[in-house]
Amino acid sequence: MSKQQSNTNTHFSLLTEQDIYLFREGNHFRLYEKLGAHIVENNGVKGVYFAVWAPNAKSVSVIGDFNDWDNDVNSMNCRWDGSGIWEAFVPEIGDGAVYKYHIVSHHKDYTVDKGDPFAFYWEQPPRTASVVKDLNYKWKDSAWKKRLAERNCGKSPMSVYEVHLGSWKHKDGGFLSYAEMADELVKYVKETGFTHVEFLPVMEHPFYGSWGYQTLGYFAPSCRFGECEGFMELVDKLHQNEIGVILDWVPSHFPNDEHGLVYFDGTHLYEHSDPKKGFHPDWKSCIFNYGRKEVRSFLISSAFFWLDKYHADGLRVDAVASMLYLDYSRNEGEWIPNENGGRENLEAIDFLRRMNEMISEEFPDATTIAEESTSWPMVTGSVDTGGLGFDMKWNMGWMHDTLDYMRNDPVHRKFHQDKLSFSIWYAFTERFVLPLSHDEVVHGKGSIFNKMPGDEWQKFANLRLLYGYMFTHPGKKLLFMGSEFGQPSEWNHDWQLDWGLLDKDYHAKMKLWTGNLNWLYKSQAALHQRDFHTEGxxxxxxxxxxxxxxxxxxxxxxxxxxxxxxxxxxxxxxxxxxxxxxxxxxxxxxxxxxxxxxxxxxxxxxxxxxxxxxxxxxxxxxxxxxxxxxxxxxxxxxxxx
Incomplete structure (x- = not known):
């Protein structure tokens, strides 16, 4: 393609005036249909339409393998309506084209090559370009979708198997592909009887060791495990086998890799400019500016995207507590009070309520679950009554108290019985999930198995008792992979689970016990119908x-x-x-x-x-x-x- 040919194409746009109005008002929640890279036909010519939000750019161009990464070949047009959106139609390219946006800012002579915030696919890290993808897949889960409301209601059993895609199982020393995972995981989850799988973030992330929680591609499954269609097939096969899918989603922060969202157009476009609001001290990452309307549209569009295009049944929203408090992990003088002088992040609260309202309206059968570790009131209360609007919340108090109790030598447990009885005092104040999650088996905490005291027989007996208590306690259930058969070693994201343990008697019988608990939990209405009601x-x-x-x-x-x-x-x-x-x-x-x-x-x-x-x-x-x-x-x- 010559420079002259590429610059004489008729201007083309997928955006309407209504799209622009909704975007600027913070109310466009399907931006993935309009921004990013889309394969289209323009005046009989097939090509790709690109659109990116960069309001403080002096110029933007699309660079890629199709123009030898030349900044001058495919310049973009800035829309006349003040939206700050730049557009271009590049003919004769399509699925698989590799690209970035070359941005020259009005500010400080800043020039940078950025990946696409709305990219459907990315190159394998450490490469950092986006990839054009046509999300064309024929779903076969209509029977599942028809009964989703019944399956996701509070009266139904929900026993969640939490999975990290990269370390569940390996093949020839490397990752299973999404397609290979579909066959292996479906079979295993059916054997063990869980009703749902929850994936640690599948969204593209540059650093594998972040487990996906340093998300950069908010509209793209990680390429480490295959193509987009492969992940769709994985979800589809789980659904066809009566297994729900929950995705971890991280709207709380994002990494500061230069090719990502940070300082996108030479300004703090997605993040707060003041580090007291825009930098997360724990994770050394950027915090979204929830008060910016376009950022709200971006984030809620991401939530919609996974429910819409990938048929996710629910989202588990990570680190909600860090969003709610302006002083989260900050010392005195390191945070800025809200307009009322308080520590509550009013913009984040408003964002979460709006997100849950819109998901409930557009995807009424979907579930949102908050990982919220404080006593913030009414996390699962309706927005109309002042709540945050989540369907469920992780019960971190139950988890901490129960594990603290179980660590005690049995001779000392009589002095700590309140650790068991206390949870019932608040068990029905929210709609709770009881989590024994990945967070409890890393960073020197040891495995769930090795938290149990005693010799080998007592450890397994304690573990069976713990799970039995969990499955009969009010609340839905979540268990991290490997815990179901009592893996003794702490989780390591670089290795697969120790599957060889299932050749040993105690571990095989532990897996059988977990499967039996799931069967009992699903078959006995008394164990799930009134999980959220005192009458239960x-x-x-x-x-x-x-x-x-x-x-x-x-x-x-x-x-x-x-x-x-x-x-x-x-x-x-x-x-x-x-x-x-x-x-x-x-x-x-x-x-x-x-x-x-x-x-x-x-x-x-x-x-x-x-x-x-x-x-x-x-x-x-x-x-x-x-x-x-x-x-x-x-x-x-x-x-x-």
Whole structure:
């Protein structure tokens, strides 16, 4: 293509006046259809339409492999409407073309080559160019989508398997492709019974060691694992096998790599200019300017994009606490109070509410989940009533208290029983997910398995007890990969999981226990229908600190459908241990973590117990006398023998 040919093409635009109006008002949430690189036909000529927002640029041109990276060949036109959007149509190029934007700023003689903020695909790092992609894929998940509202509602079971794509499993020393992952992961998740997979950020990121949390490509799956269509196939196959997909999404900060969003047109376009608001001290990254309307359009468009183009069933929003507080990880004098003199980030709060409102309106069956580690009120409250509008929130308090409790030698647990009982006081203030996530198995924290005290048998018994307690506690569930079979080593993103452990008896039986828990959780309405309602839970007894035993009831919508759950947090078996129950009749033992098939000692209740008319605790007219196994959890359901 000659310079003369490229510069004589008729001006072409995908943008309408309405698009520009919505963009500038912060209300255009499908910008991925208009900005970026799009394969089009202009006056009978096929080519690519490019559009980029750079309001403080003196000139912008498209450079790429199609013009030998020459700044002078494909100059862009700045729109007349003051939007700051530059456009160009480059004929006779298409899918796979590699490109950047060469930007000359009005400010400080700043000149830079930038990747496309709306690129659908990127080169393999350390290369930094964007790639033109036609997102053409024929989905086969219509049956799944039709029932999404039912699957994502609070009454349905949600047991999430959290996965890091690069370290779940390797092949020939390298990553599995998206397509290879589709076959392997689907089979494994079906075996273990999880209802959903949650991927650590798949969005393109320059530094692999950030696990995706230093996102740069907000509209592109990482090329490390294959093409865009490969990731679509992975999601599609999970859906076809009745498995939901949640994506981690990071609107809280972005890396300061020169080819990315930072100082995009010679000004702080996407980030705050003052480092007291625009620089994150923990992650050495940039913080979005949530008050800028065009940035809001950019971020909410990214959220829409993954729900729309990649059929994600939900987004887990990372680091929400860092967005809510202006003084997050800052000392006195290192932050700027809001207009009322407070520490709340009013612009970020408004952004989160708007995001959740619009997702609820446009994707009513999708789920948004907040990773919010403080006691901010009404994270899952409706926007109309002053909440943030999320569907669920990670219960970090439950996670910290429970792991702190489990670390104790059983002889000392009686002094810390409040760590178990306290969570119920606030369990229904939000719609919670109980997370045992990647954050708990890195940076010297050790694996979940090695947080358990005792010898090998006791570690596995404690782990089975922990998971049993988690799956019977109110709230949805999340478990990080490798934890389901008790991997002893801490997670390392450079290595695959230690799959060879499944050849060992205890680890194989641990995986079987996790699968059994998932089956029980899904099949018993009492364990999931009322996760978010006080009517779904009732203490039997939390006062038996001396023996480190707690017992409780879980109820379905039909209150006659209930489970009695008893946990023994010591290695001492308890015989003829009495608990109260609300009904007479035979109570079948439906869960026993000490069963030999799961690696236990085999102590139990011979299939169930007949209730006696002996009252218990002043609240129950009937009771059960049970065998409570060592470091074990048992559950009973009233029913047939």
């Amino acid at each position: 839970f009732e203490w039997i007894d939390f006062h038996d600190m001396e023996q480190s035993v707690i017992s409780y009831l879980r109820y379905a919508d039909d209150k006659d459908d209930c489970l009695a759950v008893v946990c023994n947090f010591t290695p001492v078996p308890r015989y003829n241990y009495r608990i109260g129950v609300p009904k007479d009749g035979f109570w079948k033992e439906v869960m026993n973590s000490d069963a030999k098939e799961f690696g236990g000692s085999g102590q139990g209740n011979m299939g169930g117990v007949e209730a006696s008319p002996a009252a218990f605790g002043g609240r129950f007219d009937h009771s059960l006398s049970i065998t409570l196994p060592p470091l074990g959890i048992v559950a009973f359901k009233r029913g047939e023998k």
